[in-house]
Amino acid sequence: xxxxxxxxxxxxxxxxxxxxxxxxxxxxxxxxxxxxxxxxxxxxxxxxxxxxxxxxxxxxxxxxxxxxxxxxxxxxxxxxxx
Numbered sequence: 376x377x378x379x380x381x382x383x384x385x386x387x388x389x390x391x392x393x394x395x396x397x398x399x400x401x402x403x404x405x406x407x408x409x410x411x412x413x414x415x416x417x418x419x420x421x422x423x424x425x426x427x428x429x430x431x432x433x434x435x436x437x438x439x440x441x442x443x444x445x446x447x448x449x450x451x452x453x454x455x456x457x
Contacts, residue, residue, distance in 0.1 A: 392407070
């Protein structure tokens with residue numbers, strides 16, 4: 376596992392990070408690692424997302440081929456009406 380050093384963090388950011396780590400009962404390093412895991416997309420995740428989009432496109436095309444053409448907007452409206 377790699378080690379990352381970050382310099383020149385503004386004091387207010389560092390204090391907020393320290394407070395957040397304290398609230399979550401973790402170290403600052405663990406808190407930063409969690410933030411990175413939640414917010415940085417890895418190559419593997421990007422590939423999985425691209426495959427998912429291809430599957431959705433294929434499904435949408437097959438529905439259109441059967442005369443069913445539902446937009447995301449229509450789905451949202453239908454969901455609100457429930």
